[in-house]
Amino acid sequence: MALDQQLLEILACPDTHHAPLEHDVAAQTLTCTECGRIFEIRDDIPILLLDEAREPSASADGSASSPASAGGSASVDGSASSSASAGGSASAGGPASVDGSASVDGSVSSPADDAADKGAK
Numbered sequence: 001m002a003l004d005q006q007l008l009e010i011l012a013c014p015d016t017h018h019a020p021l022e023h024d025v026a027a028q029t030l031t032c033t034e035c036g037r038i039f040e041i042r043d044d045i046p047i048l049l050l051d052e053a054r055e056p057s058a059s060a061d062g063s064a065s066s067p068a069s070a071g072g073s074a075s076v077d078g079s080a081s082s083s084a085s086a087g088g089s090a091s092a093g094g095p096a097s098v099d100g101s102a103s104v105d106g107s108v109s110s111p112a113d114d115a116a117d118k119g120a121k
Helices: 005-010 111-120
Strands: 021-024 029-032 038-042 080-083 089-091
Antiparallel strands (some): 021 029, 029 038
16 A cells, blocks of 8 residues: 555655655655655654654765764754764864763863762762
8 A cells, every 4th residue: 555645745854844755665765855864654654753764874975965963962052062083072162071071051070070079078
């Protein structure tokens, strides 16, 4: 049983942009025309859950093929950070720590700081 054409016309990406989806009959998938996420169709049921969507694959030059974030994240204070290669991390607006922990206000603590605090009490 194939998906109903009327259903396909009203389906949209569940992300905030709600872009139309392209149907691939052979692969049994729906692909977002904006972010490139790929949603599977199982037993004629579109699985439109962001957590279960496949991210678009990287192109041959290693860059992402969609405008989606490539490993970066934003914090509550508006600073952004991204992963760097070779095991390190880079920050584009906030301090970094040894274990990568940071609080909402931007302060950073490390395991050594925590141990020193416990010893002082």
